[in-house]
Amino acid sequence: MTSTSSDAVPISTRLSRWANQHRKWLFAAPAMAFTAMLICFPVGWTLYLSLTDAKGSVRRPADFIGISNYLRVLTDTDRFWPAVARTGVFTFGALALELVLGMAIALLLWRTFRGQRWVRVSILLPFVATPVAIAMMWRLIFEPNIGFANRVMGWLGLPPQPWLADPGMTLPTLIFVDVWEFTPMVAIILLAGLSTLPDEPDEAARIDGAGLWQRFWYVTLPMLKPVVLVAVLLRAIDALKTFDLLYVTKGQGGGSFHEAETLNIYVYGLSFKYNDFGVASAVLIIFFLMILAVMWLLTFRRKGAKL
Amino acid sequence: MSTAQTASAAPAGTGVRPARRRRAPRAKAYSAFRATMIAVVVLVFVVPLLWMVMASFKTNVDIQNTAKTFSFTPILDNYRHVLANDDYLGFVRNSFVVAFLATGISLLLGVPAAYSMSRFNMHKSALVVLLARIIPGVSLLVPWYYVFANLGLVGGYGVLVISHMFILIPISVYIMMSFFDSMPRELEDAALVDGLTPIGAFLRILLRLSVPGMATAAILSFIFSWNNFMFALVLSGANTKTLPVAVFDFVSYASIDWGAIMAATCIMTLPIIVVALLAQKYIVSGLTAGATKG
Numbered sequence: 001m002t003s004t005s006s007d008a009v010p011i012s013t014r015l016s017r018w019a020n021q022h023r024k025w026l027f028a029a030p031a032m033a034f035t036a037m038l039i040c041f042p043v044g045w046t047l048y049l050s051l052t053d054a055k056g057s058v059r060r061p062a063d064f065i066g067i068s069n070y071l072r073v074l075t076d077t078d079r080f081w082p083a084v085a086r087t088g089v090f091t092f093g094a095l096a097l098e099l100v101l102g103m104a105i106a107l108l109l110w111r112t113f114r115g116q117r118w119v120r121v122s123i124l125l126p127f128v129a130t131p132v133a134i135a136m137m138w139r140l141i142f143e144p145n146i147g148f149a150n151r152v153m154g155w156l157g158l159p160p161q162p163w164l165a166d167p168g169m170t171l172p173t174l175i176f177v178d179v180w181e182f183t184p185m186v187a188i189i190l191l192a193g194l195s196t197l198p199d200e201p202d203e204a205a206r207i208d209g210a211g212l213w214q215r216f217w218y219v220t221l222p223m224l225k226p227v228v229l230v231a232v233l234l235r236a237i238d239a240l241k242t243f244d245l246l247y248v249t250k251g252q253g254g255g256s257f258h259e260a261e262t263l264n265i266y267v268y269g270l271s272f273k274y275n276d277f278g279v280a281s282a283v284l285i286i287f288f289l290m291i292l293a294v295m296w297l298l299t300f301r302r303k304g305a306k307l
Numbered sequence: 308m309s310t311a312q313t314a315s316a317a318p319a320g321t322g323v324r325p326a327r328r329r330r331a332p333r334a335k336a337y338s339a340f341r342a343t344m345i346a347v348v349v350l351v352f353v354v355p356l357l358w359m360v361m362a363s364f365k366t367n368v369d370i371q372n373t374a375k376t377f378s379f380t381p382i383l384d385n386y387r388h389v390l391a392n393d394d395y396l397g398f399v400r401n402s403f404v405v406a407f408l409a410t411g412i413s414l415l416l417g418v419p420a421a422y423s424m425s426r427f428n429m430h431k432s433a434l435v436v437l438l439a440r441i442i443p444g445v446s447l448l449v450p451w452y453y454v455f456a457n458l459g460l461v462g463g464y465g466v467l468v469i470s471h472m473f474i475l476i477p478i479s480v481y482i483m484m485s486f487f488d489s490m491p492r493e494l495e496d497a498a499l500v501d502g503l504t505p506i507g508a509f510l511r512i513l514l515r516l517s518v519p520g521m522a523t524a525a526i527l528s529f530i531f532s533w534n535n536f537m538f539a540l541v542l543s544g545a546n547t548k549t550l551p552v553a554v555f556d557f558v559s560y561a562s563i564d565w566g567a568i569m570a571a572t573c574i575m576t577l578p579i580i581v582v583a584l585l586a587q588k589y590i591v592s593g594l595t596a597g598a599t600k601g
Contacts, residue, residue: 020504024427031420031476035436038473042450043442049449058453108344119345121587122353128583128590129356130534132551133572136558137359140565146371148358154373184352185594192595241443244536248555267445272541277449284446291441 043288050281058277069282079258079266080283084290086254087262089171091239094178098235099228101179102186107216109187110194123184131181135248138177139164164249167259174260177245182238186231193227194220233298240291243268263287363569370565385570395571397546398553402575404464405539405549406532409471413528414521416472417479422509424480425487426495433484440477447473448541455542462544470538475528478593482527485596486520487513523593526586530579550575 009017019026050069052062073080109119126134141148142163150160163173197220205219221228246260252269254261261269267287270280362370364381372379389395424433451470452461460466490513498508514521536551543552554571583590 016504016506020506023506023509024423024429027419027423028429028432031416031480032432032435034416035439035473035476038447038451038469039439039442041454042447045450046446058449105348108341108348113341113345117587119349120591121584122349124583124587124590125356125580126352128530128579129576130536130551130572130579132534132536132554133359133576136554136568136572137355140362140370140569141355141358143565146565148355148376151373151376180352180355188591189595192591237441243444244551247536248558264443264445267443268537271445271449280449284443287443288446291443295441 046281046284048281049277050285052278054277054281056275062278065278069278070286073279073282073286079261082258083261083263083266086171086260087240087264090175090178090242090262091236093172093175094182094239095232095235097175097179098183098186099232101183102190102231103228105183105187106190106194109191120188123187125184126181127185131244132248134177134181135245138180139249142173167255167257170250170255170259174245174249177249178239178242181245182235186235189231189234190224190227193224197223229298233295236294236298237291240264240294263290359569360573362565363573365566367564367566385566386574388564388567389570389574392567395553395574398548398550399574401464401543401547402533402549405467405471405547406529408464408468409475409532410525410528412468413472413475413479414525417476417524418483418514418517418521419509420476421480421483422487422513425484433480436477436480439473440481444537448538452541461542462547464547466542467539467547467549470542471532471535474531474535474538478527478531479524482524482593482596483517483520486517486523490516519589519592522586523589523596526582526589527593530582530590533579 049058049062051064051066053065053069054060054062105123109116140146144150144160144162144165147163149163153160162169164170201219201223202215205215210218241264242262243264246254246262246265247268250260250265252265252273254265263283264287267280267283270276270283274280361377361379363385364383365375365379366382366384369375369379420436423429424436451466455461455466455469494512494516495505495508498512499505503511533549534551535549536555539549539552540555543549548556554568554575557568557571
């Protein structure tokens with residue numbers, strides 16, 4: 001194309017031609033730029049703050065103090081390591097129970113039955129409902145004197161429990177709430193996976209005389225493995241970062257004995273209660289590395305896996 | 308609800324007839340067992356929610372009365388109290404404004420991005436967007452607060468919309484990518500042969516065909532924005548508080564008035580329940596997008 005002929009083309013046509021040629025980035029760039037801007041700057045800044053003694057206000061000039069924040073955090077057996085342990089216990093406990101129960105429910109609802117639409121809608125409710133509402137609801141249910149939980153214990157002939165009022169029982173109780181809230185989500189993801197499986201391998205195994213458990217363990221489960229991994233990944237990310245439930249039921253610091261203080265709650269307190277930005281940033285960087293490590297471990301064996 | 312099928316109608320089609328006939332009594336027992344288990348599952352997930360709804364219609368005296376767990380005289384005082392006090396309707400409006408704006412703009416940015424990422428296999432670029440789903444929100448809040456406060460934005464709708472978009476764009480991109488992935492490439496080729504430009508083909512053909520996908524992305528985006536607590540907790544001002552923050556504050560400041568709190572949580576959850584009932588299919592397909600083609 002010579003310059004004269006391109007001059008003859010009206011500007012709108014040239015613009016449209018340019019847009020069509022560059023549509024790949026024209027379409028992708030705004031969303032990517034928006035997200036990258038909101039991530040890169042804060043992460044860079046957090047990295048910087050983690051190496052300074054920033055405290056009180058981020059406007060106050062902070063001194064560069066090298067890795068001492070990291071050393072302080074990593075040797076802190078008072079708040080940091082217990083928070084790491086609680087994060088691990090909460091995430092692992094909730095995830096394991098949700099997987100087992102979710103799989104059981106998915107298998108239970110797999111083959112069609114009358115009223116299945118209503119059953120599926122009703123199990124959708126726990127995890128689409130606002131987490132703050134769910135947390136409030138369980139706070140009242142587990143209220144030792146007037147709550148529904150101790151009434152149910154009474155019907156079952158069991159002694160009433162202190163639930164969230166007892167530091168020792170807090171974490172298991174909160175794991176229970178998380179399991180109640182998100183088992184349906186795991187079940188629905190697994191159910192979607194089950195419905196795409198071919199019938200033939202299961203049929204063949206049945207004709208060969210395999211029992212229910214054998215058919216599940218050796219036929220269904222291996223075929224379902226990719227879907228299970230997706231469910232694990234999604235739940236692990238969210239469980240590690242659980243905030244709403246813990247903050248609404250136990251407040252800042254995770255209760256008077258920090259019994260519900262996970263890393264996320266700990267960092268929130270450091271940032272917005274103590275304004276201890278340097279230390280908070282160091283904890284955040286460590287927390288983020290932990291999440292990446294978990295993700296890496298989970299996707300390690302899946303070559304070419306997409307998130 | 309939840310009546311299992313009888314054995315004769317059980318798993319359709321592929322059956323080995325003689326074997327099934329031999330096991331008929333067992334199959335019947337199994338289907339009764341299955342129906343019972345399904346009923347138990349439904350009860351476990353629904354009863355706590357029902358109990359919350361019932362508590363919202365009780366006086367605080369009745370909430371404390373063990374004898375009145377299920378039999379009580381329903382009252383509307385809690386709802387009247389909530390709707391009269393605390394500018395609650397203003398918080399409802401805030402939640403709607405933020406959720407609609409954030410959902411709309413996220414789709415505007417997310418749908419074309421998802422198309423490009425799917426069409427041109429930009430998996431590395433997609434990872435940038437999806438990284439937003441992994442990163443802990445707290446790590447962003449301090450820098451965001453600082454920047455937005457300097458720009459004079461904290462306490463306005465804008466900053467809430469931006470922070471929610473940060474969550475919603477990855478959701479839209481994730482859902483729409485798997486939607487575009489499943490769309491045959493020939494559709495676009497045919498449109499090009501017919502003389503449309505690539506962008507024309509996207510706007511006139513592909514977008515129209517992806518309405519179900521966009522509905523899915525919009526519904527899930529709306530739910531996630533409506534439910535968001537942590538970002539609004541830090542970034543909202545007295546006049547832009549969204550419902551979750553308002554309900555949370557209700558507990559911190561009032562002496563614990565459980566009846567009113569339960570009424571407030573019921574009002575907050577109602578729109579989500581309505582959406583879930585009307586759009587169950589879309590919610591399920593959105594949550595499982597990508598999961599089934601691992």
